[in-house]
Amino acid sequence: MKVRIKFSKHGNTRYIGHLDIMRYFQKAMRRADIPIRYSEGFSPHQIMSFAAPLGVGIESDYEILDIEITEQVDPDTAIRRLNEVMCDGIRVLDWKYIDDNTGNAMSLVASADYFVECDCESLDPLNQPEIIITKESKSGDKKKVDIKPMIYKAELTGDGVFLHIAQGSAGNLKPDIIMSVLNISKYHIIRKCLYDTNGLTL
Numbered sequence: 001m002k003v004r005i006k007f008s009k010h011g012n013t014r015y016i017g018h019l020d021i022m023r024y025f026q027k028a029m030r031r032a033d034i035p036i037r038y039s040e041g042f043s044p045h046q047i048m049s050f051a052a053p054l055g056v057g058i059e060s061d062y063e064i065l066d067i068e069i070t071e072q073v074d075p076d077t078a079i080r081r082l083n084e085v086m087c088d089g090i091r092v093l094d095w096k097y098i099d100d101n102t103g104n105a106m107s108l109v110a111s112a113d114y115f116v117e118c119d120c121e122s123l124d125p126l127n128q129p130e131i132i133i134t135k136e137s138k139s140g141d142k143k144k145v146d147i148k149p150m151i152y153k154a155e156l157t158g159d160g161v162f163l164h165i166a167q168g169s170a171g172n173l174k175p176d177i178i179m180s181v182l183n184i185s186k187y188h189i190i191r192k193c194l195y196d197t198n199g200l201t202l
Contacts (some may be wrong), residue, residue: 013089018053051105137177
């Protein structure tokens with residue numbers, strides 16, 4: 001059975017990197033007595049997949065984790081058990097069963113909403129035909145990339161900027177890059193939602 005878990009990440013937990021969050025949830029599953037399925041082979045590991053790794057320093061109202069379990073658990077009971085073992089800042093919000101043929105969240109995510117708390121008076125730098133930045137790969141190679149097609153929506157609000165941007169394997173734009181384009185150095189980012197390729201929430 002496959003389960004999609006929604007959780008939030010706030011406060012000091014925003015400084016915990018993705019690999020440590022993954023290890024944390026592996027321990028939480030054991031402590032909460034969740035009957036999670038393990039892979040086969042010489043080094044079994046919990047079958048677990050996160051939709052889109054969150055950058056260090058970013059908070060989130062909407063994180064998605066897929067797991068497989070060996071026996072059905074009441075959703076309310078599972079949420080309660082997990083939250084009882086969670087540290088301050090991480091809270092499980094939803095537990096829903098999904099079809100076994102559904103692709104994992106990581107392969108499905110295509111875009112995300114972000115709210116950036118900041119002092120911004122104009123989005124004019126984003127209203128250009130092209131927005132060219134230089135990206136550096138892990139190997140040190142540099143290339144020019146136009147991020148304009150990956151910005152689906154950008155709006156000024158009373159206390160910041162709302163963004164709907166590309167996320168996932170097909171295209172992945174980090175909101176802090178947009179802040180750099182806007183020449184804003186002080187900001188606070190919160191991920192608000194994740195969407196699949198059809199524009200539906202995960």
